[in-house]
Amino acid sequence: MPDARALRDAFGAFLTGVTVVTTVDDAGAPIGFTANSFTSVSLDPPLLLVCLAKTSRNYATLTTAKGFGVNILAEDQKDVSNTFARPVEDRFAAVDWQPGPHGSPVFADVAAWFDCATHDVVDAGDHVILIGRVEGFDNSGKTGLGYARGGYFTPALAEKSLLASAESLRLGAVAVRDGEILLVEDGKGGWTLPFVDKAEGDGLEILEGHIAQTVGLTLTTGLLYSVYEDTKAGGQHVVYRGELAAGTPQSGRFFPVQSPPVDEIADSAVRDIVKRYGAESMLGNFGVYFGNQEKGRVHAVAAKG
Template sequence: MTSDARALRDAFGAFLTGVTVVTAVDDTGSPIGFTANSFTSVSLDPPLLLVCLAKTSRNYAALTGAKGFGVNILSEGQKDVSNAFARPVEDRFAAVQWQRGPFGSPVFAGVAAWFDCAMHAVVDAGDHVILLGRVEAFDNSGKTGLGYARGGYFTPALAEKSLLASAECLFLGTVAVRNGEILLVEDGKGGWTLPFVEKAEGDGMEVLERHVAETAGLTLTTGLLYSVYEDTQTGRQHVVYRAELGQGAVRNGRFFPIQAPPVAEIADSAVRDIVKRYGAESTLGNFGVYFGNQEKGRVHAVAAKG
């Protein structure tokens, strides 16, 4: 090789991923499975996904010869399941509750989501093969997925708690919606932005709800985490949540259709991207969590039932 394999592997490990367990049934009818983070969606029409499998894997013959396979996206409380299927444990399936999916592959209880797939294609790819699966059945629990980067696990919840506790200059914001519309407030420069409030030491989530109540005159029911980013120009950290607004007339601010916000009048690029992403994701009912800065980062998929 022209590059150091270990160094290359470490560089690949900088990419934050989810954690899955890929499953199938061997020619004796016994369940097999292994932990994998080389998973991605491919197509909605037809519904395709892929995983990568090393040619040296003891599951290689069984997986490449199977009629299909399952992908179980582990939830943030399933590190033990990930570890069990990553090691040469004699009975890996004793570590998890499972059943046969509609197409026959083992699917797990308590996961963020699972997919039961027919084998669509096996593509040679160097020292791996790419398994392309056509989704025959799936389930979406709404739980947050388990993350992995640089050899360690992480969860959005832990990242959120750490940031809330340690950031010196932290602003809480909200994508607040009601009846298909999003609330935007004046940014003081003739444009629009999301509602934000600076969090003082000792403040909790109630400071955001109180801020919206005092400024907009509406009750705010805070939901799930939606975006965590640093503005590198100001050094300010931002944590943005999805939320629902109560009924009543808005005192300050204005409602805009979620699918037609005034993006040209939103000067802050990070806020503009949040508003645009929310509009796109709301059409499918599947929302992610962004981690990064105002210019670049990554959206981590979070399964959520509409």
Template sequence: MMTTIIDPRTLRDAFGAFMTGVTVVTTHGADGEPVGFTANSFASVSLDPPLLLVCLAKTSRNFDNFTKATRFAINILAEQQKDISNTFARPSDDRFAGLKWQSGPHGSPVFEDVAAWFDCATHNVIDAGDHVILIGHVEAFENGNANGLGYARGGYFTAALAQKAVSAAASDTPVLVSAVAERDGQVLLVSDGNGKFLLPSCPLVAGEGPDVLQAHLAAISGLSASVGYIYSVYEDRAAGIQHIIYRCALGDGESRTGHFFPLGALPADSIAKPSTIDVLKRYATESVLGNFGVYVGNEHTGKVHPLARKA
């Protein structure tokens, strides 16, 4: 009998390819104080009866509070509430300090301005490996007007910001799609044929998506490649080209072409375009903070639309 050894970190990264919303799960502890944690392992279960679920790690400091609670609430965070997600994802003496919340109709803490909230009675707690599954019976809910906050591959995304970036690139100008392709704190740069380096790039024609960039990265590097979220959209007016740059990840192994350079030791003097230097310097800075943004503009001026620091 053959046994497959699964690396937990690699498996977690693969699970992270699934795009989810972001929630904060809340209840009251035995002392009556509000407690909560950030979770993206949330799903609806049934409409009749109205059930939902969320998963909780057995190692969580919240384990006893939630497995012994008779009720809890799910707060689906809105696009602008990334800071709340981060607050409830980190250890803190009082995560609710300064937060606008109130007790829901059946007692659990619910937040203001969320995309939606659900006040639940605990229906069941099911053992599931290194987690438990909390199943809640929805007793009250409110559907807000805001869009939900998204999360995938270790970072936040918002539908509104992605659409804004894509709309900025919608024109009759030729489009070049490029990758800040990272692996273990290093980025892959390729030769321009004249002794200088560029981001891996390929043309993008109408109707095509980022899968074209993924196929190009895999072909030139011989490595597994995954395309993340838009990092920069700008028009090079002098060259008459619209650029769309994605954050990407590459797998292990030696690349067929180009070279990996540490983010802290980028070869600025050997990079072909000043705009590429600007992109890489910003990426190096934001990587240290874990706080990425999306640049929209042209080769000289524009605006970085910030995304909150990842949890």
């Protein structure tokens, strides 16, 4: 039998999002609690699940309720997470909420919310698994709040820390406009993304300035898209999505995002980025890649449809 505390700490190594699970009691009063044991289950039928400790004060209400809501907190809602994780007298006074389509409380300004009918309650040791059928949802497109090893993290904080590094860091852009992606010459007869070396103290303005100077177009930098280390050439690469303003580029060339010249992109990491962007743009759901030029993982990021 493993040590319970050690096992819990090991489970805590997994990076999760932060949610507030809600429902209403028999008197119609809202109840809610912070939870990170959430996952999607199925698209057809639309199912999700959360885990609930049998020792929870909400156990009886949640396991007999007609449904429950899941509010995925945005990265600026740590205070909401803390409020619903503590024995606060009136937790709901701290949030802007309303009944969802199926009756459970859903919050304003969250990354996404789901209002569910109870599909099943499955016994699971000292917890139960609440499986909900999604009856209504909304996706704001905001980035969610993260949690790991007992502490919060946000992509914005991680990104700020990353940009503070001055050692062999290159900034690049998936620069697009009207369904086309800008590629620039790689100096070897092929194509690549626009990159610039970042010096200590530089921020994203160095990338935007580089594109303005070399391409002659204004880039509005968007969300982080890829972070990878080139283990062969050395150096960390950080690539952002961005929108280019109107105008004719003075260098480089636009290609349709669905049919870029991948055979003419020698850099395998850049080739994968360009191919992935084409595939993801068809659905409008983009991820963030972390790894090296050969192996890594794409972390999903919500996008407003």
